[in-house]
Amino acid sequence: MKKHSSFTLIEVLLAVFILEVGLLGIAGFYASSLKIIKTARNETIASNLASGILDEQLAISYDNLEIGQTEKNYTEDISSPFHDWTQKVEIRYVDANLNQQETETHMKKIVVTISWPEVNSQKSFQTASIKAEH
């Protein structure tokens, strides 16, 4: 009887093992896609919170906008889904070229940053506007 070549058991098992690892790797994509969707949703939430804080600042008259930086919890309400989110408001004088200045320029730039925790990382969203004296 003519001897014919064939795969050994070890070779076949190895091939199956590699296939399984590959399939599990693909399964990992789904986990990361769900994570990305969550991040996208949080970005949407954060952009709405940030533009809300910005509108709140824009409602303040030019003179009453205090130069400086304040950082605090978005809300003190523990039951709020955003109690572990933080808001940072930075107000600086800027000149006509939007460069930061230390002295009165009759124009203030308001920068709002919202930060929130995600699995293994801290994300943030920033928005800004200018208020002029008139």
Added chain:
Amino acid sequence: MKKKFQSQKSFTLIEILTVVFLSVIIVAAGYYLYSMSYQSFKKSSASAEVTQNARIALERMTRDIRQAVEIVTVLPETPDSPVSELKFQDGHNLWPGGGGKIQYITYSLSDNNLHRKISHYAFYDVQDDWVLWSTIRGSGSHHEHPTEFFNPSDDVIKAEKITALHFWGENVININLTASDGPNTYHFETKVLGRNVQ
């Protein structure tokens, strides 16, 4: 004849069993992957759809409120007793050249749908003359208020899957919105300053 038959090569039982065993493993893995894809796709699209609806709802409302000329609804100062409907005077197309008609926009929730209704006020005998909602004609015991009119086609659903909507706050209006796809519920909130409110 007999000799030829015996010389035919064939698979042993062990070989067949191995092949069947491996095939089962591969098919099972394939099915697992397929089912996971399907579940993941369903979950992702449902979640993305809810986020999209909430985003559209907030964008539509903030855009209109920023332009509003007058907020008709009386809003509470604190979130303790918020209202779920907001009526204000439309700030678009208000100036000569843009139509110059006085009309009102009302945002409200009905069956988890966000409605945007456009209406106007007029006195019955002069219905082409659109007036402010607060207009009073006559005086004393003979005074009268205008009637609100609206075309049913001007009540449009702008977003779905919105399960709660709350407005509160003076000057800067707070909007709290909850959107849900059934098992998952998400909260959104923002604040809007009506830049043109007089």
